Amino acid sequence: MKRKLALLLALVLLLSVFTVACGKEESTDVKKEDGKVVDEPKEGSDEDIDDEQYVTLTIIEPQAIDPSTSNDIYSGDILNEITEGLARLETGEDGGDVVVPAGAEDWDVSDDGLVWTFHLRDYEWEDGEPVTAHDFEYGIKRNINPETAAVFAYLLYPIENAEACNSGEKDLDEVGVKALDDKTLEITLEKPCAYFDKLLSHRIMYPQRKDLVEQWGDRTGSEAEYTISCGPFKLTEWTHKSELVLEKNENYWDADNVKLEKITYKVIEDPSTAYNMLSNGQIDICGVSKPEWLEKFKQRDDLVYVSEPQPSIVYQFFNQKTKLFSNANVRKAFILALDREELLDVLYYGIGEPAYGWIPPVMKVGDKLYRDIVDEPLKKLKEENLDPKELLIKGLEELGMDPDPSKVTVKMLEGGTDAENRRFVEYYQQIYKKVLGINVEAEYVDWPVFLDRVYNHDYEMAGMGATADYDDPMTFMTDFLTEAQNIPTGWSNEEYDELIRKAQTSLDNEERLDLIAKAEEILLYEDAVVSPILYRKSSRFQYDYVKNIIKPLYGPGIEFKYAYIQGRNK
The missing domain is CATH 3.40.190.10 (Periplasmic binding protein-like II)
Structure with missing residues (x-):
């Protein structure tokens, strides 16, 4: 997404x-x-x-x-709609997603899975200039360049030296992306990546015009x-x-x-x-x-109506750089205070499914549905903690704060200012007051302001949604790598990072299932980093x-x- x-x-x-x-x-x-x-x-x-x-x-x-x-x-x-990357994502005859050649007519992969060679078709930018392999090299490296601060740069870490460059340890010319000529692009991976072909249609790999980006500067994409x-x-x-x-x-x-x-x-x-x-x-x-x-x-x-499950989740998250939310028991209290079944009916009119895990039910590892095999971690957390308020008081005591919940006031940042936004926040205010005994104050801001504040850690708690970039649980799990921070909570966990890095490079689906399941347990059951609310379903009408x-x-x-x-x- x-x-x-x-x-x-x-x-x-x-x-x-x-x-x-x-x-x-x-x-x-x-x-x-x-x-x-x-x-x-x-x-x-x-x-x-x-x-x-x-x-x-x-x-x-x-x-x-x-x-x-x-x-x-x-x-x-x-x-x-306005860009042709190496590939496009379409729907096959069986109803499943397929990666189809687009800007690249075809590509070759070396026997060890590390070297990908893309052969570009003849096509142009809207001003008549040809799209070249150099545009792809520039676009990918612009995303890796730490000065760009591209949020999705971590998706490119399977590429040789991409992570080291993004962290400032190596130079851009050491990254494994090279235009061999105008029509041939070579990408070298650091290790095999089971889902690299599914990244080919993502914006992170789009071609970009160096001459125009340098001419436009900060205005790029603004008009x-x-x-x-x-x-x-x-x-x-x-x-x-x-x-x-x-x-x-x-x-x-x-x-x-x-x-x-x-x-x-x-x-x-x-x-x-x-x-x-x-x-x-x-x-x-x-x-x-x-x-x-x-x-x-x-x-x-x-009118035509369509409603189907999606690889998408709605969630709340907490700024762990604040004193209150630096405590895991406090975060667990906020997570368990929500009745997800009631919330689904009241706020989302029953469209969706209560979420007690981070990976949506439609996602697979290999040919197996992940959620058919791995239990949702928050169900166990809920069974073990029947009173969220007790967890909150415990957390306050661990922080050396006044254990009286009524003395706690939390600011909830909301990315919108209309009646629907207020309906959501007012519901959460009532629930947190009723279950935890705390006070929640709302801050209503426009969406661009919201994003700016969130990514500068200028918030206490907020909520967003995540939609899969590609068909693999890694699309959700890599968001929490220390170097990624796509969901800016300030959280970091070395064990989690190690598990996800192993899962990224493993080609054994059984091993990957085990690694992802352990990481999800750390994320939700142990450290309570985010509060999953619901797995989305589409609900659309069109003429x-x-x-x-x-x-x-x-x-x-x-x-x-x-x-x-x-x-x-x-």
Whole structure:
């Protein structure tokens, strides 16, 4: 998602306003609920598509449209439409995700799995300049360069010397990424990596224009004029806090297969506004969660409904650099104070599944579902601690603080200021007061401000969401490596780091399962680093004239490359 950051506690907006970030293929030609067809597809073929090819949907204001410095899912969705990386993530005939060649026509892997050689196709940037292997080398190394401070740099650590360079121990020219010529890119890994092919479509490996990044500087990705496309679409307008407009990129190498001429993303944060816009046809696609609107839209013959499990989780997290949350028992008290079943019904209208682990149920290690084999750690923690308030008092005493919970006041940082954000925070205020006897004060800020404060550790507790970047539990577990800090809690654990590093390089799935399970136990049961709340499900409506959307389970949100409009005015 990752990804990877979604909304904080008002993550319901992902269901209510924004097109859901991840899910299985969700064809616009059928209605599905929990993966089952609940309505027959409408007839039609792409031979008689509409003359006007445009689609409108909602989004939260992106942080920046820069593959190196942005890390929210909204910028990720835009980047996916305007950039052609080495590969794209699509959906295969069996409904599963497949990595398909894109900017690279093909690639070779050495027998030891360490040297990957990519052969680029002939394609161009929107200004007519050719995309070269040097653009990929520059983009990848820009992400590794510690001066860039790219949040997702740790995903590149399987590359030779990438981690050492990112930590300042080695120079960029020692990183195992090299353009052999304009059309050949060579990447050398430090050790075998079981999931490296699944990173090829991620923004962290996108090509970037050195000349433009150096010319634009800090403005890169801040406005439409400071972005450049080599993908199916190009960003032509960005009116901040209003809308983003993408238009078909005529210079795209596969432009003949791109039918849509225009995609408009309306920046809408209020769910009721979005629902009304869907109802009257102002937008074509919308995530919907509120029961009264779900039932209303399900009665309409012109809307398609999709609801499926996602590799995505909603969670709260704590700043361990503050005195209160430096104590594990205090963190455990906050985790156990929440009734996840009740919370799911009250805040998310039953859309999702209570989370007592960190790895979502849809994720696999090899061909086995991880959650079918590994018990959720928080269930054991809950069984052993029936009174969260006792844990809180114990933690306060260990900290040398007044053990009276009523003397405790915690500030909850919220990334939004509308009524939905307030509904979430008010619920948590009531629950923590009732169960723990503490006081919670809310700080409401806009999403970009929220991200800035969180990553500068200027918060006490907050909430976000995580969506998988690729089909492997490592996509969630590497977030907590000491050098990663993608979820900035200030936590570090040498044993956890060692377990995850072994799991990263092992090609034995049974060994990897064991290593990941031990690491998850440390993360949640022992150290209580984060508070998983729910595993997400998609809940989306779209008009039946929107055809051929691709919705991979992993990676960015809806893929519009092959989408088209047929029968809008019928």
